Each structure stands twice: as C-alpha cells, then as structure tokens.
C-alpha cells in the first residue's frame with residue numbers, strides 16, 4: 001500500500017538565504033548562457049521603452065495638429081505610432097527567440113548535474129529520500145526554474161525598469177502628478193514584503209506535497225500487482241486522494257494569498273490614476289498643463305499599470321523558483337559520505353583475497369537504543385574460495401555483502417581486498433574487481449545483451465558476444481534466446497515482463513559477465529526451482545573455481561556449493577568451517593540449517609537436497625530457549641572466526 005511519504009527529517013525546509021541570494025546560486029549553471037538572458041532583457045526593455053515613447057508622440061499630436069484642427073498633419077503622427085508599435089512587437093518576438101535555446105540548455109545542465117549527483121550519492125542517501133521527491137525535483141522544479149529564468153527574471157528586470165523610467169517620465173511631465181502617482185504605489189511595497197514570507201512557506205509546502213504525490217504514484221504503479229492481488233486498489237486510491245487533497249488545499253491557500261495581492265495590485269494603480277485624473281483636470285483647467293500633456297500622462301500611467309500589477313505575479317514566480325532552487329541544491333549539496341580517496345590505490349589483477357577485520361556497522365537511521373548491527377566481524381576468504389554466509393533472518397548477511405563494494409562504509413574495522421583497504425580504491429576500480437548479484441534482481445529498460453554486459457562497457461564485437469553467451473550459459477538463462485528478439489529483446493521496466501527466476505538468472509549472468517576477482521552473491525537463486533538451481537550451481541562451480549566468492553545462502557543446496565561456511569550470529573562471525581564440521585560443532589549452525597530446510601521444503605521441485613545429513617530435528621526448541629536466555633543475559637559467543 002503506498003504509504004504517505006514525507007521528505008526526510010534531515011531535509012532543510014527552505015534555506016536561510018534570502019530569495020535573491022538563494023537564486024543567485026543559479027549563476028553556476030547559467031554560465032555561458034548569461035549573455036542570451038541579458039540580450040533577451042535588452043530586447044524586452046527596448047520594446048517597453050519604445051512603448052513608453054508612444055504617449056510622447058501622442059502629446060505632440062494632440063497639442064500640435066489636433067488642437068490646430070489640421071487633420072492632414074495627423075497622418076505622419078499616426079504612421080509614427082504604427083511604426084513604433086510594430087517595432088515594439090518585433091523586439092518582443094526577438095526576446096523570446098533569443099532565450100528559448102539557452103533556457104532549455106540551463107535546465108538540462110542542471111538536470112544532468114542532479115542525475116550525476118544521484119548516481120554518486122551513497123545508498124544511505126537513497127534509503128532516506130523517497131523517489132517521488134527526487135523525481136519532482138528533476139522534472140517539475142527544474143522546469144519551473146527554466147520558465148522563471150527565461151520569463152520571470154527577464155520581466156522582473158524589464159518591468160522594474162519600465163516602472164522607474166515611466167515614473168521618471170511622469171514626474172518630468174508634471175512633478176506634482178508624478179509624485180502623487182509614486183506615493184500611491186508605496187503601499188504595494190509593504191504588501192509585497194508581507195506577502196513574500198507567507199507565500200514562501202506555502203510554496204515550499206506545495207512543492208514538497210507534489211513530491212510526496214509523485215512518490216505515491218510511483219509506488220502504486222510499481223506495486224500494482226500487490227495492490228490488485230490484495231484487493232487494496234480502493235484503499236490506495238483513497239490514500240492517494242487524501243494526499244492529492246492536501247496538495248489542493250495548499251494550492252488554494254496559495255491562490256487566495258495571490259488573489260489578495262492581486263486585489264491590491266489592481267486597486268492601487270486604479271486609485272492613483274483616479275486621483276491623478278482629478279488633479280490633472282484641475283491643473284489643465286487652470287492652464288498649468290496642456291491637454292496634450294494630460295493625455296500623454298494618462299497614456300503613460302496606463303502603460304505602467306501592467307508592469308505594476310505584474311510585480312505580484314513575478315514576485316510569486318520568483319518565490320516558487322527560489323523554493324525549486326532550494327530543493328534542487330538540497331540534493332546537489334548533500335554530502336557524500338562514501339567518496340574516492342585522493343590518492344587511490346590500483347590493483348592490476350587481484351588474486352581475490354577478501355578479509356573482514358573487526359568490522360562494525362550500524363545504519364545511520366538505526367534507533368539509538370539498538371547496538372551496532374555488526375559488532376566486530378572477522379572473516380578471511382582465501383583467493384578462489386567459495387564462502388557461504390549463513391545466519392538467521394535479519395542477522396546482517398545482506399549488509400555484510402553490501403559493505404564489500406562500499407554501498408555503505410563500515411563504521412569500524414576494515415575490509416581488505418588483497419590486503420588493501422577497500423576504501424583505498426576508487427569506487428569504480430573496486431566495483432570492477434568485486435561484482436554483486438542481489439536477490440531482488442533489478443534489470444534496466446534495455447536489451448538482455450545490454451543488461452548482462454552492464455559491467456563490461458569496454459567489450460565490443462566477437463569478444464562481447466562470447467562473454468554474453470558464456471554468462472547466459474552459466475546462469476542457465478538460455479530462455480533469453482527464445483524471447484521475441486533473442487538477446488536484443490528489451491526486457492521492460494525493471495524486467496517486469498520476465499518471471500522472478502528469469503530476472504534473477506539475468507542478474508546472475510550480469511555478475512558473472514563482469515569477470516570479477518570476487519563475486520558477491522546475495523541469495524541470487526532464491527526464485528529458482530531446485531532443479532534449475534542445481535544446474536546453475538553446477539555451472540557456477542566452474543566459474544567459482546577460479547573466483548573468490550561470498551554467497552549468502554538461504555538454502556542448504558547453496559551451502560553445499562561452498563568450500564566453507566561462515567555463521568553470522570549476534571553481529572559476529574561465530575564459526576567458520578566446512579558444512580560437515582559446522583554441523584558437528586555448532587549448535588546454532590544446526591539450528592539455522594534446519595530453519596533453511598524448513599523454508600526449502602516449501603520450494604517448488606524440492607527433493608534431492610533435503611535434510612539428509614543434518615541432525616536438526618528437535619534442536620529448534622532448544623535453540624529458541626538458548627536465544628531467549630541470550631536476550632536476557634547478553635550475547636554468548638560460541639567460538640571464534642578463522
């Protein structure tokens with residue numbers, strides 16, 4: 001069921017920079033597009049200034065030929081006004097034309113930077129951030145910033161310039177009328193200032209809620225099968241409706257606030273024009289102003305009405321853009337805790353010795369009252385050895401595998417590859433040497449070929465074909481050849497058109513194709529029936545003979561494939577040995593294996609690797625009792641790791 005998502009606690013809600021300084025940060029991405037924005041502002045200003053000159057022509061026309069009653073002399077003035085109007089339109093068209101390309105370029109530059117950052121940030125970042133929040137930043141926030149840069153920013157400048165120049169013209173025409181007009185506009189600044197604070201908060205809320213909504217849509221599309229299977233579609237819809245309703249009420253609040261400021265923005269110029277009209281007529285009646293000047297004054301004042309009215313809209317637009325900018329930089333500024341060292345080590349051809357020494361780990365958001373998940377793991381995996389990792393569910397097996405390629409960094413101790421701390425390599429180098437396959441096999445919307453050769457971008461032609469076919473053979477993924485377009489078939493969003501077992505086999509083929517020194521397999525065969533698993537294992541053995549492997553095992557058959565087994569218990573590896581040694585010596589191991597078998601007998605095709613050589617019967621109750629005592633007296637280690 002798509003849960004209501006909120007942005008993570010650590011996310012700052014609005015930065016403490018003021019709007020101008022927050023928006024100023026965009027300059028990094030504007031870069032070489034800046035001249036285009038300036039040119040666009042110049043064209044728009046030229047258009048506005050030409051517009052402002054029309055009333056001057058009008059004044060000369062009214063005071064000249066019109067007052068003289070010379071109709072024929074009006075024509076040149078009319079033509080001049082027509083020419084100026086045309087020029088104004090041309091400049092507006094130029095403004096738009098000049099800004100479209102650079103605006104979209106800035107947007108895509110920002111989008112690429114965001115994407116690159118998301119790729120670079122560690123898994124712990126993605127654990128915290130709902131996908132919809134990231135999606136809405138990458139799509140709607142950046143679109144909003146582009147529109148603001150190309151239109152909002154340009155017109156804020158142009159309209160302010162028009163107001164300043166226009167007011168100057170009004171004052172020069174008649175200082176008294178001009179001043180009245182100016183003073184009347186003052187309340188607008190106060191209203192605008194108060195509006196900013198309230199609107200900013202609402203804008204932030206609405207954009208975050210839009211992100212939550214995107215997360216809900218993403219989750220329910222992703223989990224559509226579960227929703228349908230459990231008949232929870234209606235429930236999901238009502239929870240979605242609630243979220244959509246919250247967003248709607250925020251938008252309504254925003255619109256109300258906007259309407260308030262609009263009311264002021266429309267009222268103030270109308271009031272000031274009315275006041276000026278009364279005063280102007282009185283001045284004209286007392287011969288202190290010509291009729292032409294009065295007409296020109298009102299034509300100019302009317303022209304200033306839109307720039308003044310637009311200030312509220314432009315201010316709201318700038319505040320929305322500021323929120324979008326804050327939201328963008330929250331991701332871009334996120335500190336990456338898993339980084340490459342300044343002076344990275346290189347391993348040409350590693351032999352594949354993988355060691356855990358005193359490894360401790362806890363998840364960042366793990367509650368204080370819990371101890372570390374891993375509390376000093378010691379484990380040496382020899383080159384070429386296959387080590388199975390077993391432990392009760394939730395004991396930290398997956399976590400241990402994730403630490404090898406630095407999906408998370410250890411919080412204590414170290415992991416070494418050929419004796420070198422994994423943190424001494426660049427992440428790219430490390431992940432070239434250690435390849436992973438996960439239980440939850442994610443495939444990308446691309447061909448089978450591209451998915452399998454994901455880790456080998458350097459391969460081409462015959463060599464690529466060879467690696468692909470070998471990997472598919474080892475992973476028993478021959479079904480790929482029977483897909484409609486063979487290995488060129490697009491496997492769809494996250495491979496949803498394939499079965500779970502088929503996806504797992506392609507993910508395994510991907511790990512095998514990477515030809516790593518160390519292969520880390522997190523229960524990659526869980527969705528296969530036992531017969532297929534046995535065939536995959538037979539093929540895998542040939543690969544694993546020359547590759548070091550750490551395999552999380554949830555089934556006895558996977559354990560059988562390994563040279564040795566490590567037992568993870570209470571945050572430590574408490575025993576290491578061959579399967580039969582472990583069965584003999586470790587009571588907890590026997591208990592874990594018996595629970596694996598309980599699961600395994602429920603697997604389709606189970607039969608040949610059942611609990612033939614374990615003595616687990618009856619141990620479960622004893623083990624439960626032992627664990628119960630453990631929880632009361634603290635953990636008891638049953639032995640040391642190798």
Ligand SMILES: Nc1ncnc2c1ncn2[C@@H]1O[C@H](COP(=O)(O)OP(=O)(O)OP(=O)(O)O)[C@@H](O)[C@H]1O
Pocket residue numbers: 127363365366373391392393394395396397398399400
């Ligand atoms: N990203 C995460 N953030 C916080 N806690 C996590 C995260 N991933 C796992 N955990 C917690 O860490 C513990 C160990 O999880 P892990 O997946 O490593 O166990 P596991 O031994 O692989 O379990 P299983 O056999 O069920 O796959 C669990 O209690 C889990 O809730």
